Amino acid sequence: MSDLVVVARFSFPHEAHIARGLLESEGIPAFVADEHTVNMQWLYSNAMGGVRLAVPRMHAQKAHEVLNDDFSEAVDSEFELHVEKCPSCGCQDLEPYTKGKQAAFVVFILLGFPLFFYKHGLRCKSCGAFWRP
Incomplete structure (x- = not known):
């Protein structure tokens, strides 16, 4: 060879x-x-x-x-690319966001143990709308 x-x-x-x-x-x-x-x-x-x-x-x-x-x-x-849009305003400028994270942190500080009642989703940077895809 x-x-x-x-x-x-x-x-x-x-x-x-x-x-x-x-x-x-x-x-x-x-x-x-x-x-x-x-x-x-x-x-x-x-x-x-x-x-x-x-x-x-x-x-x-x-x-x-x-x-x-x-x-x-x-x-x-x-593979057709799916571009996520805001359901309120139609904007494509989105960011991952955790809703309720600050409240969970306050509960952790006050009670000493975490309560996980937050939600993961997307938030529109233009209008501030939050949703879970």
Whole structure:
């Protein structure tokens, strides 16, 4: 077999295996190196240069092209993005909000134990409306 060329480096072995699966789906043989060392001693990952993904030299150019492809348009067309809107004013400027958190804190200070009667939801930054999606 021809010599191997490192086409990518990853901090975690699972990332390297995802990339290896992508390359193999394109017919490019790929090999993951140093995954066991990083699994046993993850602090060595940066010192060793991470988990290496290698391919035969004759497939290196195609491997770089496959790994650098941008699939974001395919993902966007597959999954329609749902943008949450305020039910009161229709604004899209929303933030996660916990209603009743301040009252729960006061009860905790006064009684010495927490009563969890707060609600998680979204709040509109424009009109202040709160709801639970």
